[in-house]
Amino acid sequence: NAGVTQTPKFQVLKTGQSMTLQCAQDMNHNSMYWYRQDPGMGLRLIYYSASEGTTDKGEVPNGYNVSRLNKREFSLRLESAAPSQTSVYFCASSEASRDRKAFFGQGTRLTVV
Amino acid sequence: QKEVEQNSGPLSVPEGAIASLNCTYSDRGSQSFFWYRQYSGKSPELIMSIYSNGDKEDGRFTAQLNKASQYVSLLIRDSQPSDSATYLCAVNMRSGGYQKVTFGTGTKLQVIP
Numbered sequence: 001n002a003g004v005t006q007t008p009k010f011q012v013l014k015t016g017q018s019m020t021l022q023c024a025q026d027m028n029h030n031s032m033y034w035y036r037q038d039p040g041m042g043l044r045l046i047y048y049s050a051s052e053g054t055t056d057k058g059e060v061p062n063g064y065n066v067s068r069l070n071k072r073e074f075s076l077r078l079e080s081a082a083p084s085q086t087s088v089y090f091c092a093s094s095e096a097s098r099d100r101k102a103f104f105g106q107g108t109r110l111t112v113v
Numbered sequence: 114q115k116e117v118e119q120n121s122g123p124l125s126v127p128e129g130a131i132a133s134l135n136c137t138y139s140d141r142g143s144q145s146f147f148w149y150r151q152y153s154g155k156s157p158e159l160i161m162s163i164y165s166n167g168d169k170e171d172g173r174f175t176a177q178l179n180k181a182s183q184y185v186s187l188l189i190r191d192s193q194p195s196d197s198a199t200y201l202c203a204v205n206m207r208s209g210g211y212q213k214v215t216f217g218t219g220t221k222l223q224v225i226p
Contacts, residue, residue, distance in 0.1 A: 033214065040121065042218030043157070043201065050212075058213075090156055094214060101147065102203065102214050104156040 002026050006091050006105035013081040013112045021076040021108050023091030031094045032074035033058075033102065034066060036087040043090065049074055081112045116140065117204050119217035127225050132189040134220050136202030139183070145205035146178055146185045151219065152198045161187060192224045 004025045013019055025032065030051045035043040045058030047066040055066050063085060065077045074093075078085060088109050094102040116139045126132045134148075145164055149157035163169045163176040163185065175188040185204075189196055199219040206215050 031213075035216075040218065043216040045213065045215065048213050092214075101159050101162055102157075103159070107156050 004091055004093055004103050004105040006089075006108055008108060009106065010109050011111070013078070013110065015082060015112060017081050018077065018079050019081065020078075021089055021091070021110075022073070023075065023105055024073045025091075025093040025103070026072065027093060027103065028071070029093035029095055029103075030071070032068065033092040033094075034064075034074070034076045035090045035092065036060065036085075037090060037107075038087050046076065046089075078110075081110075083112045086110060086112045115217075116206060116215045117202055117217040119200075119202050119220050121218055122221040123223050124220055125223045125225055126192050128192060128194060130192050132192045132196065132222055132224070134187040134189075134200050134202075134222065136185045136187075136204075136217055137183055138185070138202075138204045138206075138215075140204065140206045141180075141183065143180075143204045143206050146176070147203040147205075147214070148174075148176060148185075148187045149201040149203060149216075150198045151201060157201055189222075192222075194224045194226050197222055197224045 007022045033048045034046040049055045049068040052071045067075045091105040092102040118137045148161040151157040161176040163178045169176045173190045177186045199221045201219045202217040
C-alpha cells in the first residue's frame with residue numbers, strides 16, 4: 001500500500017553540488033509531477049510527465065532536469081544546486097482520465113547552503 | 114492573473130462554525146476540481162473532488178462549483194480544531210495539448226476551540 005514513494009526525505013547540499021530526487025508510484029498512473037513548495041508560494045509545478053516517455057516544463061523548470069525512467073519512476077535532478085533551490089519538493093501522480101486526483105509522496109526537504 | 118487564486122488567510126473560525134473557503138480559476142475549459150488539505154510539515158491529501166456545477170457533499174465537507182463564474186468553494190460544517198490546516202484548491206487545466214493539475218497557494222484555516 002505504498003502509493004507514491006520519494007527519496008530522500010531530507011538532504012543538505014553545498015552550492016554547486018548535484019543530486020537526484022527519486023520518485024516511484026505503484027498505482028499504475030500515467031501522469032507524474034514534480035512540485036516545489038515555498039512559504040507563501042503554494043505548490044509550483046517544476047516538470048510533469050503526461051505518460052511514459054514524455055516530459056514537459058512547468059512553471060519553474062530552470063535549474064532542473066527530469067527523467068521518466070518507466071511508468072513507475074520519475075526522477076528530478078539538480079545539476080548545480082543553488083540556495084534558491086532550498087525548498088520542499090513533492091512528487092505526485094494521477095490518472096490520465098478526467099478524474100485526475102493527484103496523490104503525493106511524503107516530500108523531500110532540501111537545503112542548499 | 115494567476116491560474117488558480119485563493120485568499121491566503123489565515124481564516125479564523127470558532128469551533129462548531131462553518132468555514133467557507135473560496136477559489137477562482139482562469140481556464141474556462143477546466144473540467145475537474147479538487148480540494149486538498151495539508152497539515153504543517155505534511156504532504157497534501159485529497160479531501161474532495163467535483164466535476165459538475167452545484168454542490169457535492171461528503172460528511173462535514175461540501176464542495177460547490179460554478180463554472181460560469183469560474184468559482185469553486187469548500188464549506189466545512191461543525192469545524193473542529195483538527196480541521197486547522199492549509200486548504201489547497203486544484204484545477205485540472207489544459208496546457209500545450211496536455212492536461213495538468215494546477216494548485217492555488219492555499220488558504221490557512223484556524224479553528225479556535
